[in-house]
Amino acid sequence: MVAAAYMLERVHPSDSRLEILFICTGNQCRSPMAEVITRTLTVGLPVNVSSAGTSVGHPAPSPKKTLKAASALGYDLGDHRSRPLDDAALESADLVIGFEIAHVATAVIERNADRAKTWLLPQLIGTLERSPVEPPPNSENLVTLAHARLALADAQRSSTPPMLGDQIADPIGRSARVHQATARTIEDLCKRMVPLLLTGPKRLRETGRR
Secondary structure, eight states: OOOEEEOOOOOOOOOOOOEEEEEEESSHHHHHHHHHHHHHTTTTEEEEHHHHHHHSSSEEEHHHHHHHHHHHHHEEEEEOOOOOOHHHHHHHHEEEEESSHHHHHIIIIIIIOOGGGGHHHHHHHHHHHSSSSOOOTOOOOOOHHHHHHHHHHHHHTTTTTOOOGGGGOOOOTTTTHHHHHHHHHHHHHHHHHHHHHSSSSSSSSEOOOO
C-alpha cells in the first residue's frame, strides 16, 4: 500500500472541492493509473478524482500488465472498470487531463468542454512549472489557489496548441516493460502536479512508502 504520501501545511476550511477528470481512450491503462495515483496523493485534501474513456463500449478491467505495473508502484487497480466519458463529468470538472491530442480534441471540439480547463498531462506540468503562482498572503483555501494557478497557466499557453511531445502513448497490447515505463512516467507527473496545484512555497514533505 502507498501511505499518504504528502503533508500539505495548509488548511482548507471551505466546502469547495477541486474536481479532476483524467481521460484516455479505453479508460483501462493511462487514465485509471493517473486517477489512483492522484487520489492517493490527495488523501485528506479537498479534491475529487475520476477517470473516463473516449471510446468505451462496455465496462472492462485494466489489463494484467497494467495491474502489475500499478502494483509494483504500490497502487491497486483491481476493482477498476472502464467508464465512458459523459457530458456531465466534463461539465462538472475543474480540470480535464488527457494523454493524447485526440483526447483533448474529443473533449473540447466534440463534447464542448472548456478549453481553458483541458490539458495534456505533460503540457500542464510544464506550463505550471514555468509559471509558478505564490499564494496570496493569509490565503488558506486550497481550491481557490488551484484555480488561480490553472487560470495563469491557461493565460501562459495562450493559443499555442499541444505538442506531439506532450503525449503519452497507450501501452495496451504492448510489453510489460512498456506498461511499467508508462506507469512510472504518469506517477512522476502526478507527483509533480499535486504540489504545483495545491501548495505554494514547496511546503510539503514526502513521508515515504510502506
